[in-house]
Amino acid sequence: MMDLRELYQDILLDHGKHPRNKHALEHPSHFAHGHNPLCGDKVTIYLKLEGDRVEDVSFEGRGCAISTAAASLMTEILKGKTLAEADLMFKAFHAMATGTDGPETPPELEDDMERLEPLAGVKAYPARVKCATLPWHAFEAAVKTGALKSGEASAATVKTE
Amino acid sequence: MTNLDPRVIRREFPIFENNPGLVFLDTAASAQKPRSVIDGIAQFYRTDYANVHRGVYRLSARSTELYEEARERTRRFINAEDASEIIFVRGATEAINLVSNTFGPAFLKAGDEVVLTELEHHSNIVPWQLLRDRIGIKIVPVPIEATGGLDMGALEQAIGPKTKLVAVTHLANATGALLPVAAIARLSHERGAKLLVDGCQAIPRMPVDVRAIDCDFYAFSGHKMYGPTGIGVLYGKRDLLNAMPPWQGGGDMIMSVTFEETLYQKTPHRFEAGTPDISGAVGLTAAIDFMEGLGREAILDHEEALTGYGVDKLSAMPGVNLVVAGQRRLGVLSFDVEGVHPHDLATILDSHQVAVRAGHHCAQPLMDKLNLAATARASLGVYNDESDIDALVAAIKDAQEMFQR
Numbered sequence: 001m002m003d004l005r006e007l008y009q010d011i012l013l014d015h016g017k018h019p020r021n022k023h024a025l026e027h028p029s030h031f032a033h034g035h036n037p038l039c040g041d042k043v044t045i046y047l048k049l050e051g052d053r054v055e056d057v058s059f060e061g062r063g064c065a066i067s068t069a070a071a072s073l074m075t076e077i078l079k080g081k082t083l084a085e086a087d088l089m090f091k092a093f094h095a096m097a098t099g100t101d102g103p104e105t106p107p108e109l110e111d112d113m114e115r116l117e118p119l120a121g122v123k124a125y126p127a128r129v130k131c132a133t134l135p136w137h138a139f140e141a142a143v144k145t146g147a148l149k150s151g152e153a154s155a156a157t158v159k160t161e
Numbered sequence: 162m163t164n165l166d167p168r169v170i171r172r173e174f175p176i177f178e179n180n181p182g183l184v185f186l187d188t189a190a191s192a193q194k195p196r197s198v199i200d201g202i203a204q205f206y207r208t209d210y211a212n213v214h215r216g217v218y219r220l221s222a223r224s225t226e227l228y229e230e231a232r233e234r235t236r237r238f239i240n241a242e243d244a245s246e247i248i249f250v251r252g253a254t255e256a257i258n259l260v261s262n263t264f265g266p267a268f269l270k271a272g273d274e275v276v277l278t279e280l281e282h283h284s285n286i287v288p289w290q291l292l293r294d295r296i297g298i299k300i301v302p303v304p305i306e307a308t309g310g311l312d313m314g315a316l317e318q319a320i321g322p323k324t325k326l327v328a329v330t331h332l333a334n335a336t337g338a339l340l341p342v343a344a345i346a347r348l349s350h351e352r353g354a355k356l357l358v359d360g361c362q363a364i365p366r367m368p369v370d371v372r373a374i375d376c377d378f379y380a381f382s383g384h385k386m387y388g389p390t391g392i393g394v395l396y397g398k399r400d401l402l403n404a405m406p407p408w409q410g411g412g413d414m415i416m417s418v419t420f421e422e423t424l425y426q427k428t429p430h431r432f433e434a435g436t437p438d439i440s441g442a443v444g445l446t447a448a449i450d451f452m453e454g455l456g457r458e459a460i461l462d463h464e465e466a467l468t469g470y471g472v473d474k475l476s477a478m479p480g481v482n483l484v485v486a487g488q489r490r491l492g493v494l495s496f497d498v499e500g501v502h503p504h505d506l507a508t509i510l511d512s513h514q515v516a517v518r519a520g521h522h523c524a525q526p527l528m529d530k531l532n533l534a535a536t537a538r539a540s541l542g543v544y545n546d547e548s549d550i551d552a553l554v555a556a557i558k559d560a561q562e563m564f565q566r
Contacts, residue, residue, distance in 0.1 A: 004512035008505075008563055016505075017564075039520050040534040043268055062534060064502035065564070110446050 007121030016065030021058040021075035032146035034138030034158050036130055041067050045138040052083045064131055070119055071135035077112040092134045097132045099123035167461040167546035174544055184552045189216040189334050189493055189540030192387045201447035202440050213439055213458035214413055231442035238449050240370040241396055248429045249437050251331050252393035253361045256380035259395055266352050268394035271297035274324045278303045278311050280333035283523040285359045305456040309338050310487025322353040331363035334407040335522035338486040345457025346375040366464045366492045368457040388448030392441030409434040418521050464492045467541050471550045484536055494539045501564050503535040513556035
């Protein structure tokens with residue numbers, strides 16, 4: 001087993017304790033709830049799309065340090081990205097977190113993928129992979145099925161598989 | 162301190178030999194297995210195995226004898242009156258589902274009530290919800306007190322003229338609260354209701370006498386009492402069992418079959434359709450031998466002493482909050498560490514080879530009541546001693562330090 005401190009690095013603990021973008025958006029265009037029934041962790045992703053570009057993204061919820069840090073880092077790097085880039089990054093991150101082969105990411109996304117590296121440690125802890133991927137699943141659900149018409153209050157819910 | 166020596170007992174469990182340094186504190190989920198259970202099952206397959214209740218040949222007779230001996234040993238283990246009151250099932254979950262599927266429709270009708278407690282495991286909630294959806298019964302949950310015990314006054318009020326069944330845990334898996342099941346049996350019977358007790362956590366930790374409790378049903382799993390997975394027991398009073406219709410149909414549960422009519426066996430065979438878990442029953446006998454060899458009073462003394470030690474140690478830790486468990490706690494220490502999510506905690510404890518459960522412990526209604534999403538739970542067995550609690554405490558301190566950086 002790898003040293004646990006490789007997983008619980010300062011960067012991860014910092015984002016876990018002091019998450020960025022942890023608030024609701026005032027006028028989201030999309031949102032979705034994510035729920036891990038195994039541990040009760042819950043996350044809500046708020047998304048504001050401008051065309052196919054992420055203008056703003058934020059989250060709320062309660063969870064462990066890993067899921068909180070994953071949500072925090074995700075919201076930081078997804079701002080300004082296109083949906084195609086976000087999708088590619090999710091696939092690459094999922095591969096990183098499960099220790100499998102993922103898609104190549106273009107040079108302009110390298111820095112962002114590097115920022116997600118600390119979370120790659122979860123691959124040594126199979127029960128914790130879902131903690132790291134939950135916010136990404138919720139983001140995907142928000143994009144695919146969480147579009148809000150004006151005044152609509154319902155939202156999509158995704159559960160970890 | 163007690164008559165048990167966990168250091169000696171540990172040598173009987175190969176898992177510790179094969180996982181040096183393992184601090185196993187998850188017996189409430191499933192107990193580890195002593196060599197006698199593991200080898201007993203293998204030996205049975207090597208020397209005495211054949212199908213039961215069918216063969217004329219001697220090998221089948223021998224296998225049948227061992228299977229029925231397991232029933233008799235189980236009867237003595239819980240002091241039932243007759244071996245026919247012992248039904249072998251897959252586990253406590255199946256035992257409770259058997260009752261909800263047979264006793265339920267036969268004895269309950271729309272509007273009747275089943276009284277449960279907030280301490281129940283999902284396996285003693287969901288079968289009753291399925292019955293509710295089928296025939297329209299009402300489920301009445303009894304609250305716990307702020308101190309974590311069952312509110313007996315509320316229970317007394319909850320059991321009314323429409324209550325046909327009270328179904329309670331003997332020892333709550335999520336908190337370790339021990340319930341006064343004999344008193345609950347009196348209350349239930351005074352009002353004409355039957356009592357089902359979920360004995361999963363009590364059976365490995367204390368002597369259980371179903372006649373002293375006077376419960377109508379008692380359910381438990383073999384794998385939590387150092388036996389194999391796949392075998393469990395439903396005890397029921399004989400007359401009651403014989404008044405219940407069969408659940409699953411198949412071989413072994415019938416007297417005669419024609420396409421017009423089938424006559425069913427009496428209990429226990431009525432409820433054991435198909436080839437049963439024969440080796441599981443043999444393994445259960447080995448587990449009973451193991452527990453009786455240690456002495457069930459001695460096991461209880463050990464569990465109580467170690468629970469007390471754990472409560473003292475964890476209570477003394479700043480930032481650690483024990484989940485309340487009423488007046489009597491046994492074998493389970495459920496707790497919360499401020500600023501560290503239970504799943505992060507369990508991962509960090511794992512890096513110290515300390516195995517605990519983290520989550521809702523299949524008791525979400527209770528977690529909601531306690532306003533907790535999840536807790537960490539350390540649970541005890543005969544192989545645990547103070548050094549395991551000390552290792553837990555040291556690992557919690559490490560997690561606290563890591564999260565305070």
